[in-house]
Amino acid sequence: MRKQLKVAISLACLMMFIGCSASPVSQQTTKITFLNSKSEIKTQLEEVAKQYNQEHPEVSLEIITAPEGTSAYQKLMSMYGSGSPATMSMLDPGDTQTFLDKAVDLSKEKWVADTIENGLDAVKKNDAVLGFPFAVEGYGLIYNKKVLDKATGGSFDPSSVNSRSSLNSLMAKIQKSGVAPVMLSPMDWSLGSHLLALAYSVQPGGFPEFVKGMQNNSIDMSQNNVMSGWVQTLDLLKDNNINKHAPLDSTYEDGSKALGEGKVGLWFMGNWAWNGIKSNDTANEEYGFLPLPLNDNTDDPNNSKITVGVTKYVFIDSTATTPQQQEEAKKFLNWLVYEKSGQELLVNKANVIPAFKNIDLVPSDPLSKSIKSYMSSGKTLPFMATLPPDHGAITGASIQSYISGKIDKAELLRQIRIYWKAQQG
Structure with missing residues (x-):
């Protein structure tokens, strides 16, 4: 009887041990968070997280x-202040700079080699890659093809614009067709x-x-060919x-309305x-997009390029996250780049132009397709995405003064140089 009791007690203890040890394993998940700065894709990113959690039950994103x-x-900043930053944070390139010393080194990740040219420049520090390029955007002259077809008397060829003279000729044809050639929106950030x-x-x-030359006065702005051509x-x-x-009277919304309704040919x-x-x-x-040529040299390759670059980066926090959370965050980013479901959600659901050469998917809208076409043919200029935070407001105000006739070319260039001199020290 005593022997049977001992066996029963031993079995009970064994079952309790198995139960106690098994229970946490079945419930254990690693929670990771993602701070989103693109409010226009909030719902889509929540769908991305839902899908990822279904495919990876060991993770709660x-x-x-x-x-x-x-x-x-x-x-x-407030999350860091309270000691609970997001595992991953998506920020503009300029804002990302503030947090690079808190970011996990991602240099050994596979996607580094698959990133588009110049796509990691903004998040490199001492040979370390500290951010993941999340979204690519581009800008130039957006054209309404119907307006341009009518103006040119045929099917408009975007490659025909490769100098200031050819752009001037196109604008004259648009004007002659009875439509205003272009909308120049006056927002300081755009200018x-x-x-x-x-x-x-x-x-x-x-x-x-160039900045160094403006600051030490070794560059005469009026003699700088690029700046003169730009004016x-x-x-x-x-x-x-x-x-x-x-x-200065038009708004951002006026631009989309004028182009969409065919009241201008370019924006x-x-x-x-x-x-x-x-x-x-x-x-x-x-x-689609046309380049904005800064000179009359048809052999200048820059006259056939539009500005394209990474405008959002994701970094993984290294200060308040566990090694397991960091590992799971890396896996999620790899899923976006290499797994079919991740690629489709990123491109087709969130309508993001990916920054990776291995992803063939293209968002369905025509502007994204146009950008992808320029990227594929290597006709892109770098997106100056890490300018000082006040650059747009201050230099944009100077350009506003110029286009409204309040200052001349010499004063405009002087004010731009003064802005950069103030960045010293």
């Missing part, structure tokens, strides 16, 4: 989207961060040397602008404008 009226940068940045990206000695191209846009008599803007254009287009017209 949660999407945190910055609240309306709050930037993801501000949100993340400063995008239009002016185009001149930075093609400086022959490179942008850092001439700006003049072409200014003189052909649908709102040239009130250049200087980026692919983020597609939803606005689409909502104003009742005839399902075709659209």
